[in-house]
Amino acid sequence: MGIDRFVDEQLHPERIDDSAVTSRLAEMTTLRLSSRDIARQFEEPLMEARRERRRADAAAGNVTPGDANDQPKPVDPALQQQANRPVVEMSEQKVLRAIYSPRQLQEVLTDFWFNHFNVDERKGPVRFMLTEYERDAIRPHVLGKFRDLLGATAKSPAMLFYLDNWMSADPNGPHPEMGRPSARGPFGPRRPMPVAPRPQNANAPRGLNENYGRELMELHTLGVDGGYTQHDVTEVARAFTGWTIEQPRQGGGYRFEARLHDPGKKVVLGHTIDAGGVRDGEQVLDLLARHPATARFIATKLVRRFVSDAPPESLVDRAAARFQKTDGDLREVMRTILTSPEFLATEAYRAKVKTPFEFVVSAARTSSADIDDARLLVRTIQQLGMPLYQCQPPTGYKDTADAWVNTGALVGRMNFALALANGRMAPHVPADPQALSDILLGGDVSASTQATIAKAGNPSQMMALTLGSPEFQRR
Amino acid sequence: MLSRRVFLKNGSCALVSLGFAPSFLARTASAQGRQGGSTRAKQLIAIFQRGAVDGLNMIVPYADGEYYRARPSIAIARPGADSGAIDLDGFFGLNPRLRPLKPFWDSRALAIVHACGSPDATRSHFDAQDYMESATPGVKGTSDGWLNRYLQARRSEQASPFRAVSLTPQLPRALSGTAPALAMSQLAQFGIRGGAANEASFEAQYAAAADRILNGTGRDAFDAMKMLKSADPAKYQPENGADYPRSPFGQALQQIAQLAKADVGLEIAFAELGGWDTHVNQGAAQGQLATRLDDFARGLAALVTDLGSRMADIVVLTMSEFGRAVSENGNRGTDHGHGNAMLAMGGGIRGGRVYGTWPGLAVDRRYDRRDLAVTTDFRDVFGEIVVRHMGVVNPGPIFPGYATSAGRFPGLFA
Numbered sequence: 036m037g038i039d040r041f042v043d044e045q046l047h048p049e050r051i052d053d054s055a056v057t058s059r060l061a062e063m064t065t066l067r068l069s070s071r072d073i074a075r076q077f078e079e080p081l082m083e084a085r086r087e088r089r090r091a092d093a094a095a096g097n098v099t100p101g102d103a104n105d106q107p108k109p110v111d112p113a114l115q116q117q118a119n120r121p122v123v124e125m126s127e128q129k130v131l132r133a134i135y136s137p138r139q140l141q142e143v144l145t146d147f148w149f150n151h152f153n154v155d156e157r158k159g160p161v162r163f164m165l166t167e168y169e170r171d172a173i174r175p176h177v178l179g180k181f182r183d184l185l186g187a188t189a190k191s192p193a194m195l196f197y198l199d200n201w202m203s204a205d206p207n208g209p210h211p212e213m214g215r216p217s218a219r220g221p222f223g224p225r226r227p228m229p230v231a232p233r234p235q236n237a238n239a240p241r242g243l244n245e246n247y248g249r250e251l252m253e254l255h256t257l258g259v260d261g262g263y264t265q266h267d268v269t270e271v272a273r274a275f276t277g278w279t280i281e282q283p284r285q286g287g288g289y290r291f292e293a294r295l296h297d298p299g300k301k302v303v304l305g306h307t308i309d310a311g312g313v314r315d316g317e318q319v320l321d322l323l324a325r326h327p328a329t330a331r332f333i334a335t336k337l338v339r340r341f342v343s344d345a346p347p348e349s350l351v352d353r354a355a356a357r358f359q360k361t362d363g364d365l366r367e368v369m370r371t372i373l374t375s376p377e378f379l380a381t382e383a384y385r386a387k388v389k390t391p392f393e394f395v396v397s398a399a400r401t402s403s404a405d406i407d408d409a410r411l412l413v414r415t416i417q418q419l420g421m422p423l424y425q426c427q428p429p430t431g432y433k434d435t436a437d438a439w440v441n442t443g444a445l446v447g448r449m450n451f452a453l454a455l456a457n458g459r460m461a462p463h464v465p466a467d468p469q470a471l472s473d474i475l476l477g478g479d480v481s482a483s484t485q486a487t488i489a490k491a492g493n494p495s496q497m498m499a500l501t502l503g504s505p506e507f508q509r510r
Numbered sequence: 511m512l513s514r515r516v517f518l519k520n521g522s523c524a525l526v527s528l529g530f531a532p533s534f535l536a537r538t539a540s541a542q543g544r545q546g547g548s549t550r551a552k553q554l555i556a557i558f559q560r561g562a563v564d565g566l567n568m569i570v571p572y573a574d575g576e577y578y579r580a581r582p583s584i585a586i587a588r589p590g591a592d593s594g595a596i597d598l599d600g601f602f603g604l605n606p607r608l609r610p611l612k613p614f615w616d617s618r619a620l621a622i623v624h625a626c627g628s629p630d631a632t633r634s635h636f637d638a639q640d641y642m643e644s645a646t647p648g649v650k651g652t653s654d655g656w657l658n659r660y661l662q663a664r665r666s667e668q669a670s671p672f673r674a675v676s677l678t679p680q681l682p683r684a685l686s687g688t689a690p691a692l693a694m695s696q697l698a699q700f701g702i703r704g705g706a707a708n709e710a711s712f713e714a715q716y717a718a719a720a721d722r723i724l725n726g727t728g729r730d731a732f733d734a735m736k737m738l739k740s741a742d743p744a745k746y747q748p749e750n751g752a753d754y755p756r757s758p759f760g761q762a763l764q765q766i767a768q769l770a771k772a773d774v775g776l777e778i779a780f781a782e783l784g785g786w787d788t789h790v791n792q793g794a795a796q797g798q799l800a801t802r803l804d805d806f807a808r809g810l811a812a813l814v815t816d817l818g819s820r821m822a823d824i825v826v827l828t829m830s831e832f833g834r835a836v837s838e839n840g841n842r843g844t845d846h847g848h849g850n851a852m853l854a855m856g857g858g859i860r861g862g863r864v865y866g867t868w869p870g871l872a873v874d875r876r877y878d879r880r881d882l883a884v885t886t887d888f889r890d891v892f893g894e895i896v897v898r899h900m901g902v903v904n905p906g907p908i909f910p911g912y913a914t915s916a917g918r919f920p921g922l923f924a
Contacts, residue, residue, distance in 0.1 A: 092790045093841045158636045198650065199637075246650055253651050388723070420681055420693070427640055427683055430653040440723050441690040442671035442731035446700060449712050453704035483718030487711035499704065500711050505719035505728065 074286030150431035181363030248272030258332030391419030452503030576871035593795035610811035638831035654687025661689035670775025752816035849882035
């Protein structure tokens with residue numbers, strides 16, 4: 036298949052048969068559940084057990100002193116494990132899709148855009164919003180319009196919670212709801228504030244929260260040098276007041292709460308935002324999605340991911356121009372990048388050091404291992420410093436070599452190569468001589484790497500020395 | 511830069527006795543030579559109490575009358591009473607389970623900063639740890655941690671791979687960033703687990719790699735493995751009668767001491783311990799919190815004892831994301847609060863004193879009328895250590911968005 040046809044096919048993942056990987060995921064039933072169902076089935080039993088224990092502890096009086104290793108008693112480990120299942124299945128599906136899905140571009144882009152709109156599953160209820168977030172807010176839009184992707188993340192409970200916008204309110208509110216003076220929830224009149232998960236703190240901060248407003252511009256759209264000011268941050272935050280979550284602890288969805296919304300006029304990047312209500316935030320998203328700084332920022336990040344840590348200016352220019360011309364059509368931006376001479380240039384070959392995720396996945400593919408249970412691979416990726424869905428800062432993981440090349444991680448990579456080749460990651464790993472020779476013949480391999488592999492005593496060792504080699508750490 | 515061969519010839523430090531000299535150690539030695547004077551780099555051992563330790567029951571303000579009114583069932587009794595606090599200065603006392611630290615207070619090796627914390631109001635563990643480790647309270651987009659920015663501020667192509675080591679399964683946020691830092695649960699696990707032949711083959715591959723980044727890092731990795739093998743972690747014997755607890759925390763500290771003594775170029779070490787989130791039945795002189803404090807204090811005491819005279823070049827600093835509410839809750843526990851206490855030991859620290867302005871525990875003196883107010887920004891403690899102990903001249907890039915200045919330092923150093 037010619038490169039153009041391959042690119043065209045990858046740009047239309049819906050035309051590629053994906054049944055091989057979907058059958059591998061069939062038993063992971065949480066992947067198809069809503070946040071609400073995940074909360075109900077996996078969180079609620081654990082919460083109930085914790086409440087029960089708290090009641091019992093409080094009734095029992097002082098705990099008896101223990102030795103130095105005495106930790107508070109955990110609730111039933113089986114319940115805890117059950118509650119972890121949705122995140123575990125998400126991690127496994129990410130690895131299995133990356134290894135086995137023929138829709139390679141879609142998988143790479145889902146990883147890229149999740150990382151761009153990063154959330155950390157360890158923050159409060161995000162762990163049971165994660166499945167829906169990737170499946171419904173990210174994946175469907177990675178080859179669509181940037182504005183749709185941006186809008187889907189802005190209204191996702193995962194992002195609303197992770198960057199605190201769900202609790203951001205006009206400090207001068209709450210306001211009476213216009214036209215609906217007696218708005219009622221399902222259980223009577225609504226309280227003046229959303230149902231806040233403030234289990235211990237009656238005085239948790241209320242008022243304007245700028246986190247989302249800041250990261251929306253710095254990380255999601257304009258970039259840190261995108262020309263906005265602290266004043267713009269505050270104005271954007273005001274525009275998004277009232278974008279909240281219906282019952283976050285129960286996996287509820289997005290809700291616009293007019294009484295928390297700041298009704299005043301806002302000025303963002305010199306543009307007046309005065310549409311009122313939910314339209315304020317929508318207009319800000321329109322403005323940011325179409326801003327030239329956004330086109331450039333997104334183009335730079337994509338070129339850095341697909342071509343080189345030092346993105347060639349010429350290609351960034353063309354990708355940014357395409358972004359603007361097509362109103363942020365990500366399929367067209369990707370076409371520009373993937374069919375560019377820069378992408379195919381010899382300088383781009385092995386220009387990138389693989390991230391731990393990329394390394395583990397590419398090693399598994401090369402070894403032709405039949406990975407049925409991906410949990411060991413998930414753990415390896417974590418040990419190599421890149422725990423899936425657990426990147427704490429909203430910046431996401433870095434996409435440059437300096438973040439991933441250090442002595443500890445390198446030793447970890449060599450050990451993983453040995454473990455995989457010796458069958459300790461999957462029941463049986465047949466060494467694939469074709470894959471080996473592709474690596475050996477497919478590019479510049481040092482005489483030393485060739486010599487050590489040639490001296491290997493058996494196919495497993497050959498495989499280990501190939502996957503752990505310096506050459507294999509790059510793509 | 512000295513080559514390995516030159517270094518071997520000059521053989522200027524203890525490594526000769528090990529029969530080999532890793533190349534990065536040669537660089538470390540030469541780098542230290544350039545600093546002049548001191549033969550050893552200054553070191554910082556940072557310890558994170560994850561989960562928000564109750565600072566008011568750790569360093570007890572027993573002379574603040576509000577303390578006993580607010581905590582009828584969990585207060586630590588006054589000094590002199592049964593299981594009472596150990597008096598420090600007539601106002602504060604140590605939780606009795608911190609007794610192992612008292613000798614260091616008496617010898618002025620231990621200082622305390624109280625009512626210390628973040629200007630940010632969050633009571634979320636997640637966000638508050640994030641802010642403390644990035645040292646940018648209220649700003650989430652900071653991609654790296656403050657300890658990593660320290661490493662970056664002194665970035666050197668010649669740095670030892672053991673320059674920054676966290677004895678944790680994952681690299682903590684505080685050490686994450688573009689400067690290399692190692693995370694490992696056990697020193698002994700740092701090696702190729704497939705026999706000598708594989709190790710030799712990989713070493714040959716990386717030694718010959720034309721790839722500059724992978725070549726350099728690879729060589730450092732194999733040097734580091736040999737170094738650790740020579741140091742033989744399994745046979746380590748603590749000195750000066752130090753007795754580490756058998757807990758994970760105690761074992762982490764013991765390995766930090768081992769690295770510090772091995773002269774492998776360690777500058778930053780990190781350890782952590784959890785179990786501080788005492789919402790229910792936290793106990794007083796006995797119970798949950800006391801049990802955690804016992805491990806904490808015995809670990810710290812063993813570490814400082816073991817390091818002995820080396821402590822002149824080392825500061826040990828403890829931190830926790832926020833303190834706990836002044837008043838106990840309905841479950842004989844404490845809920846998430848604000849200000850907290852940090853412990854600092856070693857180096858040139860003027861110990862035997864509690865630093866910071868005490869805001870008082872009366873309701874109208876509290877933060878949000880419920881928590882200990884913050885009178886010392888935690889960045890001023892970090893900043894003072896970075897400047898006065900580690901010798902950084904311009905701490906600005908380590909604390910972006912914050913004007914650290916000597917005027918704000920708590921004054922831990924003479």
